[in-house]
Amino acid sequence: MLSFQNLLASFETVFHKEVQTIQSTDPVQLYDPIAYSLQGGGKRIRPVLMLHAASLLSDNIDGVFPAAVAIELFHNFTLLHDDIMDHAGLRRGEPSVHIKYGENSAILSGDAMSIMAFEFLSRCDSSKLPAVLAHFSRSAMEVCEGQQLDMEFEERDQVTISEYLEMIRLKTSVLIACSLKTGALLAGGDDNFCRLLYDFGIQIGIAFQLQDDWLDVFGDQNTFGKKIGGDICENKKTFLLLKALEMSCEKDRAALKYWLEKSEFDAPQKIEAVRKIFTNSGASDATKALMNEYHGKAFEALNQLDLPDNDKLELRKFADSVVYRIK
Amino acid sequence: MLSFQNLLASFETVFHKEVQTIQSTDPVQLYDPIAYSLQGGGKRIRPVLMLHAASLLSDNIDGVFPAAVAIELFHNFTLLHDDIMDHAGLRRGEPSVHIKYGENSAILSGDAMSIMAFEFLSRCDSSKLPAVLAHFSRSAMEVCEGQQLDMEFEERDQVTISEYLEMIRLKTSVLIACSLKTGALLAGGDDNFCRLLYDFGIQIGIAFQLQDDWLDVFGDQNTFGKKIGGDICENKKTFLLLKALEMSCEKDRAALKYWLEKSEFDAPQKIEAVRKIFTNSGASDATKALMNEYHGKAFEALNQLDLPDNDKLELRKFADSVVYRIK
Numbered sequence: 001m002l003s004f005q006n007l008l009a010s011f012e013t014v015f016h017k018e019v020q021t022i023q024s025t026d027p028v029q030l031y032d033p034i035a036y037s038l039q040g041g042g043k044r045i046r047p048v049l050m051l052h053a054a055s056l057l058s059d060n061i062d063g064v065f066p067a068a069v070a071i072e073l074f075h076n077f078t079l080l081h082d083d084i085m086d087h088a089g090l091r092r093g094e095p096s097v098h099i100k101y102g103e104n105s106a107i108l109s110g111d112a113m114s115i116m117a118f119e120f121l122s123r124c125d126s127s128k129l130p131a132v133l134a135h136f137s138r139s140a141m142e143v144c145e146g147q148q149l150d151m152e153f154e155e156r157d158q159v160t161i162s163e164y165l166e167m168i169r170l171k172t173s174v175l176i177a178c179s180l181k182t183g184a185l186l187a188g189g190d191d192n193f194c195r196l197l198y199d200f201g202i203q204i205g206i207a208f209q210l211q212d213d214w215l216d217v218f219g220d221q222n223t224f225g226k227k228i229g230g231d232i233c234e235n236k237k238t239f240l241l242l243k244a245l246e247m248s249c250e251k252d253r254a255a256l257k258y259w260l261e262k263s264e265f266d267a268p269q270k271i272e273a274v275r276k277i278f279t280n281s282g283a284s285d286a287t288k289a290l291m292n293e294y295h296g297k298a299f300e301a302l303n304q305l306d307l308p309d310n311d312k313l314e315l316r317k318f319a320d321s322v323v324y325r326i327k
Numbered sequence: 328m329l330s331f332q333n334l335l336a337s338f339e340t341v342f343h344k345e346v347q348t349i350q351s352t353d354p355v356q357l358y359d360p361i362a363y364s365l366q367g368g369g370k371r372i373r374p375v376l377m378l379h380a381a382s383l384l385s386d387n388i389d390g391v392f393p394a395a396v397a398i399e400l401f402h403n404f405t406l407l408h409d410d411i412m413d414h415a416g417l418r419r420g421e422p423s424v425h426i427k428y429g430e431n432s433a434i435l436s437g438d439a440m441s442i443m444a445f446e447f448l449s450r451c452d453s454s455k456l457p458a459v460l461a462h463f464s465r466s467a468m469e470v471c472e473g474q475q476l477d478m479e480f481e482e483r484d485q486v487t488i489s490e491y492l493e494m495i496r497l498k499t500s501v502l503i504a505c506s507l508k509t510g511a512l513l514a515g516g517d518d519n520f521c522r523l524l525y526d527f528g529i530q531i532g533i534a535f536q537l538q539d540d541w542l543d544v545f546g547d548q549n550t551f552g553k554k555i556g557g558d559i560c561e562n563k564k565t566f567l568l569l570k571a572l573e574m575s576c577e578k579d580r581a582a583l584k585y586w587l588e589k590s591e592f593d594a595p596q597k598i599e600a601v602r603k604i605f606t607n608s609g610a611s612d613a614t615k616a617l618m619n620e621y622h623g624k625a626f627e628a629l630n631q632l633d634l635p636d637n638d639k640l641e642l643r644k645f646a647d648s649v650v651y652r653i654k
Contacts, residue, residue, distance in 0.1 A: 121464075
């Protein structure tokens, strides 16, 4: 079993080399935007989870690196295209690819990045490739379904809480779960092992997104790195908002609707007002409670995993870090 | 060995079913644009070539259909995203996906279509999958490289003829060649067999594109289906234009440059004038001659193929149809 810290270091070394190769490939105008988007940083959660899952079953995980590169490429491809669709000008504090290189470049380089993920996948152990490719491509489709729902919810008046949770399962959790399952598949894990790791990933992925939504409202701008209150300004139908509409008193609900319908507003004023309603209605506490519920479900899956307790330490730490993180 | 006609009919039956499944999948707003773009028709050249290549080696080609569906999906994905990048409002006489469904839908549905191609690929014979996935994904990358060069050439003042030929090799030929090679790989063809079929595909693919460019200028609008003269109006640096700039007399070259630089013009007048220069300079004949050269090279590859002469009949007919087609 290898620690996240060690795996992150090994992955960064491998990934850095791949990015350098990408950067020096012709035509430069296709590959440079790819390298740019990959150099922007990121926590590399997915490849580290994949490598770690494999290390739970095997001492030699060298053969897992191409798939780890693949999932990081795929994840960054989704960010790149999402930024075009969401008209997001910044990514990790730097201009988004479509701002820096233009929209056509962003579309085409994103396409190439997605395909490149599958090219890396083809280097996996051939006996595992059919299962890995089937699982990876299905998960990738589900990520697209999640993005589609996310865009649709923006246009809709009504979104239920269960619809929202299904959307974040598809858009966020599935790829985290896929990382873990792919690592397990490549290291020869049996069906039950793969299923439990996948389930762990789904549960903790939802907790991750709930915390992300919560931090977008209650986080500290300096540590979180993103502009606080963005979701509030955009009326994003997060669990917080949906729950506040459900739980708040009549007066607060009216105030909330007032802010939702107001097309011109002073951003800090709206953020402050809505944030208060999120707190007073109990929606903030409900988010924390639901997050803890998913955190608990993730631990349940972990407990059932047929591994020495000590080997589960890193995944427990990871699950805790997701819930207690402030950035 | 199965005829193109029979294979086209079998493929259409299989493909039609898959499209129906796609159309009834949720979320509808993701899958409906995919079904729409696939129902628009198309000659299905790539899947038919793939199935035919396999039929040269094996009597049972049932296992090749998922890969045939994959390459048709991938081809249509490239058309869908190219139409966004080229701001093309029509595709096969109908509104392009980004016109009908909006740009975000077109980006995301295209992404999903590309991923779906790889999901279909995962259903291939597992013993062949590593080679097939490596080849397919590499070819797909090259198609992106071709599209990148095509976009770059629009912005550049100078493009050489060899650069143009390399661009159409990547953008058009590679996927045709990939169809043939993938069929051969799946039916157990050896390296030499795969290489010769691939080479045939590359040569005939270039001839195909040269004829496409020629028909865009000299074709009959009713039979060709596309608006004639589009390339001329857009100053597209086709072989015809590059060759005309090289071969025309001083007076004609000056006239050609005049039309290239004129930002406001009467389209029929420009088309007529440039078409005449393409003829008088010998560029039209040179295109036909080059096309015949590639047609000849394709036949050379075919001749070397270790097959009874009768089994080469369909590919010969195909090669002829590419060069002599009027639509």
